[in-house]
Amino acid sequence: MTATISPPMFTQFLNPNNSGAPAAGFKLFTYIAGTSTKQATWTDSTQSVQNANPLVLDASGGGYVWGDPTLAYKFVWAPATDTDPPSSPIRSVDNIRFPLTYDLLTQVLIGTLLYPQTPGEQAAGVVPVNYYYQPGDARRYGCTANDGSTDESAQLQNAVNANKGGLVYIPQGLTVYAAGILLDGSSYNGTTLDVRGTFRLKASGGLTNFQSVCWGGIIFHSVTRFTLIVHDLDGNRSAQPDNEHIFCVIVSGCTSFEIPYFSCREIRGDGIYFGQSTFASSSTDNTDGKIGQVYGTNSADDGRNLISIISLVRFSIDQLQSYLIGGFVDSTLQPGGLDIEPDHGYQNVADGVIGAVNVVTSGNGGFQISGKAVTSDAARDWNVRRINVGRVSVQRTSSLTGFVAATVIQRCASIQIGEYRMYRSGTAGAGFNVLLADLLYGVFHCDNVTTGMSVGSSFGTGSVSGSYIELYANTFTLRALLLVSANLCRFRGRAINSVAGTVFGVEFNTLGTPSTVSNCMFSFDAPQDGNFTRACRTDPVNTPTITNVMAHDCDWSGYASFSVCCDAQVNKANVRGMNYASAQPANGTWVIGDIVYNSAPALAAGKVTVGWTRLTTGNANVTNTDWAAQVVPNA
Numbered sequence: 157m158t159a160t161i162s163p164p165m166f167t168q169f170l171n172p173n174n175s176g177a178p179a180a181g182f183k184l185f186t187y188i189a190g191t192s193t194k195q196a197t198w199t200d201s202t203q204s205v206q207n208a209n210p211l212v213l214d215a216s217g218g219g220y221v222w223g224d225p226t227l228a229y230k231f232v233w234a235p236a237t238d239t240d241p242p243s244s245p246i247r248s249v250d251n252i253r254f255p256l257t258y259d260l261l262t263q264v265l266i267g268t269l270l271y272p273q274t275p276g277e278q279a280a281g282v283v284p285v286n287y288y289y290q291p292g293d294a295r296r297y298g299c300t301a302n303d304g305s306t307d308e309s310a311q312l313q314n315a316v317n318a319n320k321g322g323l324v325y326i327p328q329g330l331t332v333y334a335a336g337i338l339l340d341g342s343s344y345n346g347t348t349l350d351v352r353g354t355f356r357l358k359a360s361g362g363l364t365n366f367q368s369v370c371w372g373g374i375i376f377h378s379v380t381r382f383t384l385i386v387h388d389l390d391g392n393r394s395a396q397p398d399n400e401h402i403f404c405v406i407v408s409g410c411t412s413f414e415i416p417y418f419s420c421r422e423i424r425g426d427g428i429y430f431g432q433s434t435f436a437s438s439s440t441d442n443t444d445g446k447i448g449q450v451y452g453t454n455s456a457d458d459g460r461n462l463i464s465i466i467s468l469v470r471f472s473i474d475q476l477q478s479y480l481i482g483g484f485v486d487s488t489l490q491p492g493g494l495d496i497e498p499d500h501g502y503q504n505v506a507d508g509v510i511g512a513v514n515v516v517t518s519g520n521g522g523f524q525i526s527g528k529a530v531t532s533d534a535a536r537d538w539n540v541r542r543i544n545v546g547r548v549s550v551q552r553t554s555s556l557t558g559f560v561a562a563t564v565i566q567r568c569a570s571i572q573i574g575e576y577r578m579y580r581s582g583t584a585g586a587g588f589n590v591l592l593a594d595l596l597y598g599v600f601h602c603d604n605v606t607t608g609m610s611v612g613s614s615f616g617t618g619s620v621s622g623s624y625i626e627l628y629a630n631t632f633t634l635r636a637l638l639l640v641s642a643n644l645c646r647f648r649g650r651a652i653n654s655v656a657g658t659v660f661g662v663e664f665n666t667l668g669t670p671s672t673v674s675n676c677m678f679s680f681d682a683p684q685d686g687n688f689t690r691a692c693r694t695d696p697v698n699t700p701t702i703t704n705v706m707a708h709d710c711d712w713s714g715y716a717s718f719s720v721c722c723d724a725q726v727n728k729a730n731v732r733g734m735n736y737a738s739a740q741p742a743n744g745t746w747v748i749g750d751i752v753y754n755s756a757p758a759l760a761a762g763k764v765t766v767g768w769t770r771l772t773t774g775n776a777n778v779t780n781t782d783w784a785a786q787v788v789p790n791a
Contacts, residue, residue, distance in 0.1 A: 482519020
């Protein structure tokens with residue numbers, strides 16, 4: 157760049173105390189416009205020799221003053237005897253600009269005039285590298301390599317620092333290779349980061365860059381009202397180490413934020429990780445988050461989750477779609493898809509609304525909820541609460557060895573799932589496992605499984621309590637519904653297409669540790685399809701305590717006898733295959749109070765036998781000891 161001479165009015169000065177005499181020896185100070193910070197001028201257009209500042213005027217009262225036409229100046233004219241800075245200036249003129257010539261009108265110069273250094277850039281101490289890009293554009297701060305391998309973390313961080321509370325964007329067509337872009341604290345409140353091009357996560361090299369535990373690409377820490385929009389984030393999976401704690405985006409201890417659109421690919425750890433402000437101790441939860449559409453895909457089974465929610469209160473997720481995210485990382489089969497899983501009891505996930513979830517994964521979940529107890533499981537004070545989920549579809553592939561784990565829902569309360577469909581392709585594996593839950597409402601479908609759903613665990617009586625569960629199991633190899641420990645629950649559903657072997661519709665089983673199923677009702681259809689061993693069964697070795705449990709409005713038809721149909725000591729009401737017969741039952745397991753209705757009533761000796769009432773609990777079937785006929789006289 158070349159300089160131009162100052163306007164003529166400033167090339168020669170006259171002594172105000174001696175009319176017409178030159179202002180020989182007087183001083184000319186040059187400053188940045190509007191400030192008292194000195195700004196250079198030069199002796200000629202080459203800008204090779206700077207003038208002294210102040211410039212002492214020669215015997216003619218003048219001097220050669222050439223300035224930068226892209227800058228604004230303040231000129232202060234002072235007596236020869238004045239101080240530096242001047243205490244008694246003669247005149248001060250602000251916002252002086254040097255004239256432009258045609259040869260100076262370059263793209264850089266025009267950009268400098270159109271987009272001068274902003275107050276935000278000045279406050280951050282950031283000098284733009286390319287003035288011809290407008291403020292906020294990552295290229296303005298040096299992100300121009302566009303090769304996906306040149307580290308531009310410092311340049312992108314400068315862009316963020318220079319636009320706190322404003323817009324920062326990676327333009328379409330530009331790839332920025334970076335990591336550790338940190339927005340930390342309230343000075344970043346209100347910032348919008350828009351990745352219109354591509355953010356490619358720098359390889360960690362086995363290092364960490366956040367809280368000494370993880371490697372993050374873009375990190376929001378203790379920020380309010382930020383907005384993140386990502387059209388393409390490349391997790392650079394093939395270059396990352398075998399470590400699950402590699403997160404494309406981290407949201408830590410933030411509030412009132414929005415992520416309206418997020419799309420990532422080739423991730424090793426998580427697409428987005430929501431954690432407390434301090435991961436290793438009780439600290440501020442994320443709150444009031446609004447997440448829109450989230451998409452993630454890998455070209456092969458790998459990664460941990462598209463989204464991991466460790467800490468998030470009052471939130472919504474409109475739609476999540478995940479493909480092949482979830483595989484072996486750190487020698488552990490990871491969940492995949494959307495995982496709600498606080499690490500400690502002091503973290504909270506609550507008051508959330510999730511719209512639609514669509515996942516294809518070889519991971520061990522796809523979509524799962526796994527909370528923690530704040531104090532203890534006995535206190536039932538779990539830290540995942542009040543989550544409302546619309547529709548979930550998970551296809552669990554079997555491309556990875558050891559793929560048998562169930563999808564877990566545990567240590568949570570007040571969860572509603574409108575519909576959860578889970579399909580296993582290839583080898584059959586476990587379905588759903590609901591271990592510890594209060595007030596779970598859900599409708600579940602599963603295909604190609606060993607056990608459709610296991611309810612309860614060995615953690616104690618009523619490990620699942622006050623819940624309503626519908627289960628529809630299709631093509632299963634062991635049992636559709638396994639009841640281990642439950643209290644005050646209602647179950648509905650149907651089992652079809654059992655696979656030949658030892659197969660049950662409903663089974664009561666402790667799984668080796670004493671447990672109780674009490675005060676429950678189930679309406680679960682398991683009609684004989686040619687493969688069922690029993691519609692309802694109690695394991696003869698691992699037998700739980702069954703108290704006040706009733707099967708009602710079930711279809712258990714098609715079995716050879718009562719004893720084949722059901723050997724569980726549960727009350728039965730309106731169960732097709734159990735509560736209707738043409739004669740008093742001669743086999744089967746019954747509970748006192750059961751009623752079997754006569755399916756072929758006839759008038760005999762002025763009376764009609766309408767059915768038989770059970771007098772005892774067990775499998776003996778002696779008339780007037782175990783059964784009493786219900787007889788109605790012909791009036």
